[in-house]
Structure formats: structure tokens, C-alpha cells
Amino acid sequence: MSKIKTFIAIIMAVMLTLTLVGCGGDSGGEKAKSDKVIIKFSHVVAETTPKGQAALKFEEIVEQKSGGQMEVQVFPSSQLCGDKEELEALQANTVQFIAPSVTKLVGFVPAFQLVDMPFLFANDEAAYKFYDGPAGQKLMKTLEPVGMLGMAWWPNGAKHFTNSKRPLKTPEDFKGLKFRTQSGGLLDAQFKALGAGSQTLAFAEVYQALQNGTVDGQENTFNNIDTQKYAEVQKYLTISNHGRLDYVVLTNTKFWNSLTPEQQQIITEAMKEATDFERQLAEELNNQSLEAIKATGKVEIYELTEADRAAFIKALEPVYAEYTDKIGSEYIEAAKACN
Template identity: 50%
Template sequence: MKKRSGLSCLVVLASMMALAGCGNSASNAAADGKSSQGASPAEAAYPKMEIKLSHVAADNTPKGQAALKFKEIVESKSGGNIKVKVFPSGQLYGDNDEIEALQANNVQIIAPSAAKLSGFDKSFEIFDLPFMFKDEESLRRFEDGEGGKKLLSKLESKGIEGLSFWPNGFKHITNKKVAIKSPDDLKGLKIRTHGGLIINEVYEKLGAASTKIAFNEVYQALQLGTIDGQENSLVNIDTQKYEEVQNNLTLTNHARSEYVVVANKKWWDSLDAKTQSLLDEAMKEATEVGRDLVQKLELESLEKIKKNGKMKVTELTDQEREAFKQAVQPVFDKWAAEMDPEVINLAKEASK
């Protein structure tokens, strides 16, 4: 009996030593930041995948910088498991085919102008309603609030997941014929727009002809004289070098060409909750980067344009701006009546 007890003690002792060895191995692995399979916590949490993000603006615009920040955050926090390939300046898809490419899942994320989505719901042209939002703060209150959420939810039945709104600054008009100071100055001009129904009618009301041309083809159209002018944010006017082919810039501040960041819904729904959460958080941070850059870069672009002196810059007085607002009020009233009244009311509340 005593011999058996001694043997039993030896077995127990050996077992304890083995467990201690396992414990030390586990502790060492934890200290190294590795799991028992040799993967870091981030690597273990996220599946390996590649996300294609396509947009039509330059890298040095708020939109371009937001896209790069999204890439940086996702790749860093996923431990490199999730790769985001960003294709700026229409390198992969242009204005005319990016939505179709998204629905076919040839690209997972795009950031088209909101008006490009008006074929799904007219409410997406709310940013084209002339003088709808008075400033950046009212716009952000709408986008981050119930109004923005309701607007994005309208895409779900179309196979599209709405992720965020990215800023593009308020729009202004350039042309090569006249310094625009009154609505009458636009008569007879041919202006490029993104093709939204409202903005086209705005120019029609002002006596100008509007035409839809892909963003990455606008410079050549201006150079060739196919069009007389165009409307855009100051950053886009600057980075696209329109001053080389335009003589006049009028700071009308008449509408926004806000971007809507959207994903292929079937692809999005296939992601696990942890991955969706990572992408959501990265998108929020990227959106803030874009917003912070808008005011800074818009001011810098305006100063650069003025300094170069190739375009005459016309700043409207309050009275002149009011004349434009009154001239296009019938367009506002007509199209606001075609949109979701709840979305319109939420936008008006945000602008108070």
C-alpha cells in the first residue's frame, strides 16, 4: 500500500509539472501577442479579403483623402487581413458605369454624387435643391441625424447598402464668356452638370442649357468648347485645373454635390458582424477626415485661384444672391414636392 501511494505521488507530480509547462507556454504565447495557432488577435478576428473602392475624384481632394483614410484604418485594424484597393480619378469605373459595376459586385464600394442615385428615389436630389442648406453645420446635422438615416435606407431594396455621406463643398459656376453677377448673365450658356434632373431644370430656369458629361471628361470638353462652363466645388475646380480653360468663377454657393458612400448589399450582408463593425468605424473616421479637410482645402483652393489670376473671381453680394434664390424658387418648390416630405422637413429643421 505504501509503494502504491509513492507511485501515485510521482504520477501526480509529473502531471502537475506537465500542466505547469503548458501554462508557461500559453503565457509566453500571450506575451508575444500570438494565439496557439501563431496568429495575432487581429489576424484571428478578421477573414482575409480584398475590397475594391472606386471613385472619380483626385487623391488630394477631401473625397480622395477620406478614401485613403478608410483604407489605412481597415488594413491596420485588421492586421493586414483586409486589403482595400482604392481606385481614384475614374481609373476603374467612371460616372456612367460605377453604379452598375457595384450592383454586379465588380467593385464593393463606390462614392457617387447623391444625384446619381435619384433613379432609385427622387429624395437623393435633395442636395441639388437650390439653397436647401445654408452652411456646413446644418448639412452635417441632417446627414448624421434621422434625415440621413432615412435617406440611406431607401437603397436597401435596390441591392445597395448606404454607408455614409462624404463632403464635396458647395458648388460654384465657372465659364469662359462672362462674369456672372445676375441670373440673366447665364442666358445662352452651355453648362456641364452631373445630370441630375433638378440641377438641369435650375439652369433651364436661368436660361442656360445644361449637359451631362462624365467628370473625368469635363476638362477636354471645356478645352474643345463643347461646353461653355461647369459647376463644382472649389477643390475640384482647382485640382482639375479648370483655370486653364475657363476665364470666370462666380461664388454662387447654390447647392451641394454631396457624395453617398455605398456598398454592394449582398456582399455587405455576407460579412460577419465583427468585420461590418470594423468597416463602419473606419467609415465614420474617414468621413470626419473628409469633413475636416473640406473647409480647409476649399479656402486654400480659393486663395490659390485668386493668386494665379487666370480666372476672374466674382463674389455675390447678399442682394445678388437673393436674386438667384428668387429666380429658382419655383424649381425648389416643384421638386421638393416630389420628394419624401419627412426627409424635406428634417432637412429644413437641420437648417434652422
């Protein structure tokens, strides 16, 4: 009999331990106040980037506001999850926060292609106005059915054209050139409408492809153009602000629903502060990079005028005709209204 009692006691102890360990994944927010909430934030870029620095700022603010009752563990540079695995890890609640490129979400909700729509946003301010407005907030929430909740838009910056052949001032200047894209679909349609070819290449392969002439040009932020040293293999830069390279910060819905209202408020406030910090840093780095590109003396720079932009918008009407319904006219019109 004593052995049976001992066995039962062991089983009860094990069950109690498993219950305590599993609290972090329970929904409903029924945690004891003494329990520390562990939050894993995984991303794929270096700590020195705007996204990397903002993740650390988020960690600092959450831990400060919670008095140490919430701990954020940041894993940069794919230390925990790679680019292809992070979305699955978030859905499984293995990690609680990620900040993928917006275009990574197109497979779940096609409307996220909006950031690739050419010449949709006139400048950074117009993009932020959309992101922070009703339409941008609604778009973030469309991921809830697949277990993900959008928390914030973190910009990387506007895209600009570079190439090795000639200045790009009009749509006609693109004819016959070949450009690298980060994904097909809409971006292929963009270059096709301009009479140019396109090829999808991984980010790490772009410099060599530009160097050996596999492609003539590419589109990117000032900071990426600068830090990837494209000025060594590209002669012309057009300041076009024609598209966006931005991120959406996501959390797991089950994790979010497990938090108390007070804990949710702490995270919301911390995310707002981290987002303001990230946007300022992204703008500063892009501005510094543009000056660095100018300082090389190797690149001829042209900035599109309003008349130039109007000509490009006219030439790219076929892209809007093809993709407005796929993205949603509600989002397209809301974005245009922000300019």
C-alpha cells in the same frame, strides 16, 4: 470498389473546397474566426483626392482594428470597375465598397436629386448636419431593397458658377448664357429658371467646350475649377454655394449581413474616422484652390450676399415647385432646417 471510394473522396474534397471559398459571400456571418475577410473597395478617382485618401485611411483603420483579420483592397482610378460598372459590381458583391457621386443613385431613388436642388444648403456645415441627421441617414438606407447599404456621406464640396462673359451677381445676369451640366433634369430646370441654356457634357470635355465657346460657363467645386485649369478659359467666378458635389459610400447588403457584430462594429468605427478625415481634407483642398484661383490674377471673383441669395431663391421657385414632390418634401424641409 476502390475506384468508387476514390471518386467519392475526390468529390467530397472538391465540395469542401468550394464551401470554404464561398464563405465570403454567405449571409448570416457564420465565418470561422480564423478566416480572413477580404474587402474590395473600388472607386474611380485618383488616390490623391479626398475620396482616394479616405479610402486608404479606411483600409488602414480596418486592418489595424481587426488585427489583420480583415483585409481591405483599394482599387483607385477605375482599376477594377469603371464609373458605369461599379454599381452593378457592388450589387453582385464582386466588390464590397464603392463611393459613387450622389447623382448616380437618382435612378434607384429620386430623392438623391436633393444635392442638386439650388441654394438648399447655405454652407458645408448645413450639408453635414443634414447628412449626419435622421433624414440623411434615412435616405442612405433607402437603397437596401436593391442590395446596397449606405455607410457614409463623403463631400467633394459646394458648387460655384464660372463663365466667360460677365459677372454673375443677380438671376438676370444669367439670361442668354449657356452652361455645362453633368446631368439633365433638375440642373436643366435650374438654368432654365434663370433664363440660361444648358448642355450635358462629360467632365473630361468641359475645358475644351469652355475654350471653344460651346458653352459659356459651368458649375463646380473650387478644387475642380483649380485643378482643371478653368481659370485659363473663364473670366468670372461667383462664390455661390448653390449646390453640392458629394459621394455616398455604399456596401453590399449580403456582404454586410455575413459579418459578425464585432466585424460590423470595426467597419462602422473605421468609416466614421475615415469620414471625418475626408471632410477635413476636402475643405482644406477647396480652400487652397480658392487661393490658387485668386493668385492667378485672371479671374474676377464675386461672393453672393444674403440678399443676393434671397433673390436667387425667389427666381428658382419653379424648380422647387417641380421637384419637391419628386424628391420628397420631408427631405427638403429637413435640409432647410439645417441652415
